[in-house]
Amino acid sequence: MxxxxxxxxxxxxxxxxxxxxxxxxxxASLRTGRASGAMLDPVVVDAYGSPTPINQVGTVNVPEPRMVTINVWDKGLVNKVEKAIRESGLGINPQTNGTIIMLPIPELxxxxxxxxxxxxxxxxxxxxxxxxxxxxxxxxxxxxxxxxxxxxxxxxxxxxxxxxxxxxxxxxxxxxxxxxxxxxxxx
CATH class of the missing domain: 1.10.132.20 (Ribosome-recycling factor)
Known part of the structure; x- marks a missing residue:
């Protein structure tokens, strides 16, 4: 050589x-019937005039195998986060309770x-x-x-x-x- x-x-x-x-x-973004915080990575929220990943507007947790929760820090963004999840094509229907958004993961x-x-x-x-x-x-x-x-x-x-x-x-x-x-x- x-x-x-x-x-x-x-x-x-x-x-x-x-x-x-x-x-x-x-x-990681593919949903497998099990809850994962990574499944929300591709979802962006229009926060403060710019597209922002969900994990930068709230805390994402997985409290149980079929549930993801998002504790949104700014109460004014709760509806925007909920709308972004609905429109993301993940096939998940968010449920809101104050500043906490719950995402029940349905069986595939x-x-x-x-x-x-x-x-x-x-x-x-x-x-x-x-x-x-x-x-x-x-x-x-x-x-x-x-x-x-x-x-x-x-x-x-x-x-x-x-x-x-x-x-x-x-x-x-x-x-x-x-x-x-x-x-x-x-x-």
Whole structure:
């Protein structure tokens, strides 16, 4: 291997892991019939003239397996938080008691479980595409290095390194998808 030409596999790995963490965030927002504070992460409230995540306008708690509560700090925002949850597409009907909004999580039926499983598969495919795009960037770096004088053996070595990195990350995506789908289908 030549010392002057190297491919930055740490950068490629960091970018691939970024796709993986984005996937985990998307998975956390999927409702599985169990209450989770993370399911409210994508919901934003129009508070004080700007879109604000729910966890920045109140305290999100999970007091029991099928209930999420939000203790809204500003009484004037309670109706806005309630409206944002209704319009979020989560399929949850909030109940208000003063500044506390309760979100009872209904049991998922079989059809909804299948839908959520398909959504999880779409999220996983997006993550795979992102990882493959990083792989393509890595292979482009190898091609540029080859054009600037990298030996054939080094080119083969770096191509294999980038491919192995990609395979490991794709396997992690597949494993995460499998466990999320099992969690969704669990009754």
């Amino acid at each position: 030549s010392d002057e030409i190297e491919i930055d596999t740490d950068d490629l790995l960091r970018r691939m892991e970024g796709a993986m963490s984005a996937l985990k965030t998307e998975f 039926n079989e059809e909804r479980r299948r839908e959520l499983s398909k959504v999880a598969a779409q999220y996983a495919e997006s993550a795979r595409v992102a990882i493959r795009n990083v792989r393509r960037d890595g292979m482009d770096q190898v091609k540029k290095a080859k054009a600037s004088g990298m030996s054939e053996d080094d080119v083969k070595f770096w191509e294999n390194e980038v491919q192995e990195l990609t395979n490991r990350q794709i396997a992690l995506v597949d494993k995460a998808l499998e466990s999320k789908q099992a969690e969704i289908m669990q009754v």
